[in-house]
Amino acid sequence: MHGYELKHAYDQRLPRAKPLAFGQVYSTLGRLERDGLVTQSGQDQAGGPERTSFAITGDGRAALETWLSDVEAPAPYVTSALLSKVVVALLVADTARATAYLSAQQQAHTGRMRELTRLKSEQDLTVGDLIAVDYALTHLDADLRWLQTALHRVADLHREVHHEPTSDRP
Amino acid sequence: MRPWLLLRLALAGTRTDRLRVVLTAVTAALATGMLLGAATLLPTGSLDHRYQVILFDYSDGRQATAFLLLVVCVPVLALAAQAGRIGAPARHRRLAALRLAGATPRQVTAVAAAETGAAAALGAGIGLVAFLLGQELLHQRDPNGRLWLPTDVRPSPLLLALILIGLPAASALIAAVLLRNLHNSPLGEVRSAGHAAPKPWPLLLIPCGPAAYVVLRIADGRLPWPVLMLLLLGGGLAAAGGLVLGMAWLSDRAGRLLHRHARGPAALLAARRLTADPWSGSRTIGVLVVCALAAGATLGLRAYYATQMDVLRRYGETVNPLTGGVFHEGSATAQVYLSALNLLNLAIPVAAAIAAAGVLITLLEAVSARRRAFASLTAGGVRRRVLVRALLWQALLPVSVAMPAAVLLGAIMLRLIFFDIEAAERLRPPCEYGSACAAIPEHGPAHEVFWLADWAEVAAVSAGGLALVALVALGAAVTLRVRTDLQSLRTT
Amino acid sequence: MSPLLTARDLTKTFGVQPALRGVDLDLHEGEIVAVRGRSGCGKSTLLHCLSGIIRPDGGQVHFHGERIDDTTEAYRSELRRTRFGVLLQHGHLISELTSAENVALPLMLGGGSRRAALAAAATWLGRLGVAEAAEQTPGQLSGGQLQRVALARAMVTQPAVLFADEPTGALDSLAGELVMKLLSRVAREHGTAVVVVTHDATIAAYAEREIVLRDGEVDPTGLGVAVGVGA
Incomplete structure (x- = not known):
């Protein structure tokens, strides 16, 4: 894939994320090539970096899998890492891998929420601490709700594409 | 406990x-x-x-x-x-x-x-x-x-x-x-998959009433006391019960018919309400229909006494069905019949009062129970006039069939258990026994005089019932203004 | 340790819609379990089947090793009165009785003395911080107070299991937090197991583990929806 195709795909798939600058694309590609995760797959006649196409290597695929199987630490602010990981999982990975990652991510969030809730109930916290814990809980809840909505959207779209009736529970 | x-x-x-x-x-x-x-x-x-x-x-x-x-x-x-x-x-x-x-x-x-x-x-x-x-x-x-x-x-x-x-x-x-x-x-009633449409089987109860009375007629008083009472009351209750329960089926059918031919929003609303809750009709107008049954019986009684009086007038005498004796115009029995007629004239207003009370109670209760639905309709901009008309349609449609049917049924059932009227033409004045004129028979062949009910009275009672329902429906609709308060739309 | 309450292969259909399609569940003594899922996934139906409010069409429910789903309505009512506590979203208190009478009701229905029942009710109302509501009728209480009175009624017979269906659904977050804190505290104090049905993750966070339902079945992935990828 060419560099500009990569940027185009990124912008299209992750429209709300900060758009990539071309320079960033090529410097990242360069680093990935240095680490052996992508390789140059061809050169067009015009030459020059814009015309080079890259392909993912076996090591690269392994690194992607590792990245996908790691959960993002549940933190009270929406990181673009969480956003992009979920999008990649839903739109790119296969069903089994996506399910495994999403399930694990939700478990991590839920576990953290349990910890925080226990903290609130059991310990004598100051008002300031309570407010901070509420902040964390509310944002984690927001993350989970967004995750659920994203799942449902993709599921409905998937069903539409495959001409199955979309679920519309009473 | x-x-x-x-x-x-x-x-x-x-x-x-x-x-x-x-x-x-x-x-x-x-x-x-x-x-x-x-x-x-x-x-x-x-x-x-x-x-x-x-x-x-x-x-x-x-x-x-x-x-x-x-x-x-x-x-x-x-x-x-x-x-x-x-x-x-x-x-x-x-x-x-x-x-x-x-x-x-x-x-x-x-x-x-x-x-x-x-x-x-x-x-x-x-x-x-x-x-x-x-x-x-x-x-x-x-x-x-x-x-x-x-x-x-x-x-x-x-x-x-x-x-x-x-x-x-x-x-x-x-x-x-x-x-x-x-x-x-x-x-x-946890979420049922919608009410099943009412079946017409209760209507089969209706003929049980006249059937019981036919039995009474054939037995001609030869039955023991308790059986007599049972058949009497049971027959009446069967007919009444059949009418009231069968009204659900009637309302449902009427609703469907109206829906097919309805043109205005009021009629459509009424049609849907009738099919959605067909039992509300029998609850509201049940008493009225039973009163109509009773009124029909009363009309039958009136017809009996009126016909007796008429026979008395025409033939100068009539036969007392219980004793078999003949009595003449102006006799005490005629007075009896007159007093009976007067008593009966009392009964109809009483039945009407009971009916009105019944209809009013349930209409008011039905309106207050659906306060929330009315409120949301009003909030949605449906004019009160439309709601009132819908209420009238919904109340009057099943009644217009049930009323005349009930009155007629009442009259028929009374006719079954009550006496026949026989009249015979007098062929000659009373004679001395043994004289020449005794050879001629005193009376001609006895023939039965038909009586059931005065049709005009039947129509009047039916129309009266319809008017009563309309009046009460309008009265309930007046309370709609007070009752469609938007408070009931609150969810908390 | 064998589970306190087990459900095997529960099925239930209303009309044409199957609400439950083979659900298994194990509840151990003293644990708090949350049941989550989208609206219409069968969570409330599961709760009703477990607590004996309705009978499942298929499957079995065992309490203390004894089967309860095929018993009479009277038996299950008794069970619900003595060994289970039920807390629903809208309280379901009797609006014509006072709070104290409402809380004392399960004890009185069992033939207990009026005085003892009302005394127990007063204790529980105090424990949950609504002692001042004792002589008021439900119509005069706020949502949070109502739910706490309902919780008192559910706990007054010291049940083995407390079933809660969206207990904070009609409450704002602080009122809900208070109810949930009290609920988990008294449950722990009395060793009562709790099954909480909710769609809210902050409420489910009060539980030790959760079960997610999807379309009437348990979803092992915990996501509540089938993942369809590729777009």
């Missing part, structure tokens, strides 16, 4: 619940009074002429009055059933909450039966006291030593016990039966 808990739970109620108790007691008192009156009059036996109201001197007159009382009793019982439905949704919810808290079905049934049974027992007691008091107060002799009414006769102890125990017991039983869907689950 401990008695104090039963009492506390049975008495726990709002203003609506107290109203229900009062109305149940009042209707029970009325019904008891009428039943006791009928019980006093029914037993046949020869009595000498000792009543001012000449009607009561003759056993057939007494019997006719007893029948009439029984006939009017049925609408009162229907009114009692109607009264029992006031505030029913709230009570149902309360009992469901009780079930959720862990009360067994039996405990919940006990609470409901206790409330209704106690109210009915209270009413029966009041009715008895009122009846006895009435007998005492009306126990007056005129200068000839005649009593005004049969106030010297007491009903037989058996009948007395039957009435005073049977009425509360029956009402408690009915209250228990109506709660049967709480027996299966404390959530009551």
Whole structure:
């Protein structure tokens, strides 16, 4: 894939994320090539970096899998890492891998929420601490709700594409 | 369950619940009074002429009055059933909450039966006291030593016990039966997949009434006492029950028909409401239809006496069906018939009053129960005029069929158990026995004179019933303004 | 330790819609379990089947090793009164009785003395911080107070299992937090197991583990929806 195709795909798939600058694309590609995760797959006649196409290597695929199987630490602010990981999982990975990652991510969030809730109930916290814990809980809840909505959207779209009736529970 | 808990739970109620108790007691008192009156009059036996109201001197007159009382009793019982439905949704919810808290079905049934049974027992007691008091107060002799009414006769102890125990017991039983869907689950009617369309089977009950009366006619008084009463009352209740229960099917069909031909929003609204809840019609107008049945019977009685009078006028004499004797115009019996007619003229307004009360109660309750729906419709911009018209359509459509049918049925059923009228043309004046003219027969062949009911009167009663429903519906609609408060749309 | 309450292969259909399609569940003594899922996934139906409010069409429910789903309505009512506590979203208190009478109701229904029942009710109302509401009727209480009175009623017989269906659904977050804190505290104090049905993750966070339902079945992935990828 060419560099500009990569940027185009990124912008299209992750429209709300900060758009990539071309320079960033090529410097990242360069680093990935240095680490052996992508390789140059061809050169067009015009030459020059814009015309080079890259392909993912076996090591690269392994690194992607590792990245996908790691959960993002549940933190009270929406990181673009969480956003992009979920999008990649839903739109790119296969069903089994996506399910495994999403399930694990939700478990991590839920576990953290349990910890925080226990903290609130059991310990004598100051008002300031309570407010901070509420902040964390509310944002984690927001993350989970967004995750659920994203799942449902993709599921409905998937069903539409495959001409199955979309679920519309009473 | 401990008695104090039963009492506390049975008495726990709002203003609506107290109203229900009062109305149940009042209707029970009325019904008891009428039943006791009928019980006093029914037993046949020869009595000498000792009543001012000449009607009561003759056993057939007494019997006719007893029948009439029984006939009017049925609408009162229907009114009692109607009264029992006031505030029913709230009570149902309360009992469901009780079930959720862990009360067994039996405990919940006990609470409901206790409330209704106690109210009915209270009413029966009041009715008895009122009846006895009435007998005492009306126990007056005129200068000839005649009593005004049969106030010297007491009903037989058996009948007395039957009435005073049977009425509360029956009402408690009915209250228990109506709660049967709480027996299966404390959530009551959990989400069912929509109401099943009503079946026409209850309509089959209707012919059972006339059938029972045909049996009575064929048996011609040769049956034992209790069987007689059973067939009489049972036949009447079967016909009434069939009409009331069959109205659900009628409402459903009428709704569908209206929906197909409806053109305005009011008619469409009414059509959908009729099919969505076909039983509301039988609840609202049930009493009216039963009153129409009673009115039909009364019209039949009027027709009987009127025809007798007519035969008397035309042929100068007529046959007393009970004794077989011939009596002439101007005789005491004619006076009897006149007094009977006057009495009957009283009965129709009474039935109408009962009917009006019944219809008003349920319409008001239905409107208040659907306050939320009305409020949301009003909030959505539906003009009140449309709502009122829809209410009228919904109320009048099934009634317009049921009313004439009920009146006719009542008249027919009375005709079945009542006497035929025979008349014979007098061919010669009375002669000395043995004289020449005795050779000629005195009377021509007896032929039966047909009587059923005056058609004009039937039409009038039907139209009256329709007008009554329309009036009451309009009255309920007036309260819509007060009741469609948007408070009821609050969700918290 | 064998589970306190087990459900095997529960099925239930209303009309044409199957609400439960073979659900298994194990509940151990003293544990708090949350049941989550989208609206209409069968959570409330599961709760009703477990607590004996309705009978499942198929499957079995065992409590203390004894089968309860095929018993009579009267038996299950007794069970619900003595061994289970039920807390629903809208309280379902009797609006014509006072709070104290409502809380005392399960004890009184069992034939207990009025005085003892009301005394126990007063204790519980105090424990949950609504002692001042004792003589008021439900109509006069706020949502949070109502739910705490309902909780008192559910706990007054010291049940083995407390079933809660969206207990904070009609409450704002602080009122809900108070109810949930009290609920988990008294449950722990009395060793009562709790099954909480909710769609809210902050409420489910009060539980030790959660079960997610999807279309009437348990979803092992915990996501509540089938993942369809590729777009």
